[in-house]
Amino acid sequence: MSTIMSTSRNQRCALVIHGGAGTISPDRLTPEMERDLRAGLDQALAAGHTVLQDGGSSVDAVVAAVRVLEDDPLFNAGRGAVFTSAGTHEMDAAVMEGKNLAAGAVGCVKGIRNPILVARAVMEKSSHVMIAGEGAEEFARELGLEMAGQEYFYTAQRWEALERVRKSHAEKSAFSDQDRHGTVGAVALDLAGNLAAATSTGGNTNKRPGRIGDTPVIGAGTYANNKTCAVSATGDGEFFMRAVAGHELSALMQYGGMTLEDAARAVIDNVAALGGTGGLIAIDSEGNIALPFNTTGMYRGSVGVDGQTSIAIYK
Amino acid sequence: MSTIMSTSRNQRCALVIHGGAGTISPDRLTPEMERDLRAGLDQALAAGHTVLQDGGSSVDAVVAAVRVLEDDPLFNAGRGAVFTSAGTHEMDAAVMEGKNLAAGAVGCVKGIRNPILVARAVMEKSSHVMIAGEGAEEFARELGLEMAGQEYFYTAQRWEALERVRKSHAEKSAFSDQDRHGTVGAVALDLAGNLAAATSTGGNTNKRPGRIGDTPVIGAGTYANNKTCAVSATGDGEFFMRAVAGHELSALMQYGGMTLEDAARAVIDNVAALGGTGGLIAIDSEGNIALPFNTTGMYRGSVGVDGQTSIAIYK
Numbered sequence: 001m002s003t004i005m006s007t008s009r010n011q012r013c014a015l016v017i018h019g020g021a022g023t024i025s026p027d028r029l030t031p032e033m034e035r036d037l038r039a040g041l042d043q044a045l046a047a048g049h050t051v052l053q054d055g056g057s058s059v060d061a062v063v064a065a066v067r068v069l070e071d072d073p074l075f076n077a078g079r080g081a082v083f084t085s086a087g088t089h090e091m092d093a094a095v096m097e098g099k100n101l102a103a104g105a106v107g108c109v110k111g112i113r114n115p116i117l118v119a120r121a122v123m124e125k126s127s128h129v130m131i132a133g134e135g136a137e138e139f140a141r142e143l144g145l146e147m148a149g150q151e152y153f154y155t156a157q158r159w160e161a162l163e164r165v166r167k168s169h170a171e172k173s174a175f176s177d178q179d180r181h182g183t184v185g186a187v188a189l190d191l192a193g194n195l196a197a198a199t200s201t202g203g204n205t206n207k208r209p210g211r212i213g214d215t216p217v218i219g220a221g222t223y224a225n226n227k228t229c230a231v232s233a234t235g236d237g238e239f240f241m242r243a244v245a246g247h248e249l250s251a252l253m254q255y256g257g258m259t260l261e262d263a264a265r266a267v268i269d270n271v272a273a274l275g276g277t278g279g280l281i282a283i284d285s286e287g288n289i290a291l292p293f294n295t296t297g298m299y300r301g302s303v304g305v306d307g308q309t310s311i312a313i314y315k
Numbered sequence: 316m317s318t319i320m321s322t323s324r325n326q327r328c329a330l331v332i333h334g335g336a337g338t339i340s341p342d343r344l345t346p347e348m349e350r351d352l353r354a355g356l357d358q359a360l361a362a363g364h365t366v367l368q369d370g371g372s373s374v375d376a377v378v379a380a381v382r383v384l385e386d387d388p389l390f391n392a393g394r395g396a397v398f399t400s401a402g403t404h405e406m407d408a409a410v411m412e413g414k415n416l417a418a419g420a421v422g423c424v425k426g427i428r429n430p431i432l433v434a435r436a437v438m439e440k441s442s443h444v445m446i447a448g449e450g451a452e453e454f455a456r457e458l459g460l461e462m463a464g465q466e467y468f469y470t471a472q473r474w475e476a477l478e479r480v481r482k483s484h485a486e487k488s489a490f491s492d493q494d495r496h497g498t499v500g501a502v503a504l505d506l507a508g509n510l511a512a513a514t515s516t517g518g519n520t521n522k523r524p525g526r527i528g529d530t531p532v533i534g535a536g537t538y539a540n541n542k543t544c545a546v547s548a549t550g551d552g553e554f555f556m557r558a559v560a561g562h563e564l565s566a567l568m569q570y571g572g573m574t575l576e577d578a579a580r581a582v583i584d585n586v587a588a589l590g591g592t593g594g595l596i597a598i599d600s601e602g603n604i605a606l607p608f609n610t611t612g613m614y615r616g617s618v619g620v621d622g623q624t625s626i627a628i629y630k
Contacts, residue, residue, distance in 0.1 A: 139523065
């Protein structure tokens with residue numbers, strides 16, 4: 001009965017997720033890997049959409065979806081985080097609520113199983129918006145969040161990627177940007193009409209320890225505002241930071257009068273004009289969604305206001 | 316001769332600086348302290364404006380001005396940085412160039428004499444926009460930037476502030492927000508028509524180690540774009556981050572058609588609506604300047620396109 005009420009004509013919910021954008025080609029992606037990646041996206045969509053259908057908040061939904069992707073070793077966040085140049089894992093994550101512009105973020109944290117949960121705790125249980133490094137780790141421990149040793153984050157795939165990137169740096173040759181970066185994220189509209197965004201990443205393979213990308217920067221890789229949209233970005237983080245991508249998309253809608261679709265495309269064009277590649281997912285308060293990217297692929301999925309699920313990788 | 320040419324009708328330069336906003340009252344500020352604060356602002360203005368008059372870039376000018384304020388123990392940045400709850404000094408800084416949206420930032424760095432110089436090095440000598448903590452300190456050492464021991468950052472005034480804040484937290488009573496925060500910043504227009512912004516801070520007294528405020532967040536406390544304006548903010552950083560203050564000001568001009576003055580005021584009103592206090596300095600490509608704040612005072616100074624110098628503290 002409550003389900004019927006909550007899906008009545010005036011109440012709509014929708015969820016969009018991504019698992020990173022880059023040079024993704026069928027030659028490199030085996031059928032088995034593609035199947036596993038699609039299964040991971042499907043599981044994340046299901047986790048988030050169940051929350052929405054049950055009348056849960058958009059924040060609960062995006063955190064639930066991102067958490068699934070953090071636990072999946074195939075995506076560059078949480079367990080599957082890439083290696084830094086020091087052979088460590090440093091993760092960034094952020095969450096933002098559109099109804100009150102509340103936000104929380106962590107930068108370059110180590111040894112935390114689900115960085116998105118610490119970002120949420122920063123939003124809800126601290127007076128701060130962003131905490132980095134050991135300070136954030138201590139905060140996570142104080143709250144009793146689950147920590148994880150270095151071995152939890154070891155995946156052969158990411159270690160080989162570090163070795164390829166180190167080698168290619170030495171040889172000054174090109175390497176796949178699939179080896180370099182990746183990010184996971186989710187944006188949602190809940191039945192109460194509230195938007196939220198969440199993003200989590202291990203950053204770039206072989207990155208300098210301490211590097212913070214666009215993911216935990218409110219307004220760059222993560223942004224939500226009920227007046228406009230919720231956004232989560234992936235790609236060359238530095239270009240998304242310089243373009244203040246998430247807030248730019250919002251401003252193009254709020255002050256430029258653009259639709260979500262046009263604004264999302266314009267932001268990716270801005271990032272491209274600066275020299276960056278990547279993509280983003282965005283949703284507005286009507287449940288319109290946009291998933292533009294200027295790479296060959298972006299792992300992505302959505303459940304629209306019509307309840308239709310879609311998962312895709314290539315253009 | 317070059318001076319005459321460089322100040323001809325079509326070429327204008329201007330510089331605005333701030334040394335923090337807060338509850339500043341004549342009861343608490345002795346005439347001697349006010350004199351010293353004004354002298355510090357005057358010295359920073361002179362350092363930056365000399366660069367501009369000599370045909371130097373806006374980036375050189377804002378970095379020169381901020382560096383003077385970092386070296387002055389009266390301002391909460393560099394030498395005068397406040398103490399964290401751990402009794403340490405963790406500093407944030409950022410710089411951005413309006414002509415190409417290049418940007419560099421450091422978050423919670425310790426033991427670096429001039430964080431603004433590391434932020435500039437991140438912009439010019441790394442592929443990153445933001446580096447935090449030990450990674451940034453290592454980067455600074457690699458570049459041979461000047462480090463400084465804990466004793467360099469010790470000032471009796473800041474230590475007493477930490478004790479007052481700790482005591483007032485224990486007593487749940489109010490304390491002056493002058494004890495809590497403060498930031499320094501500069502924005503400039505150079506003779507070539509390029510804008511730049513720089514900001515540096517020790518953050519909040521008694522802050523949790525690892526807390527990163529709006530200062531090093533591109534689009535929040537620091538932003539520059541030749542199409543619109545250069546901005547440096549000060550105040551309750553978390554609210555400026557949630558408002559994406561710097562980029563919001565730019566967007567209100569670019570897409571909302573507002574003047575610099577109106578957009579700057581609107582941003583401070585947005586921050587106030589979220590519950591935050593503070594101020595900002597901004598300049599546009601015509602050399603118009605705005606210095607709004609919703610506190611009782613903001614240490615500030617400017618040299619306009621007419622060459623007139625102005626220094627003020629109260630409303």
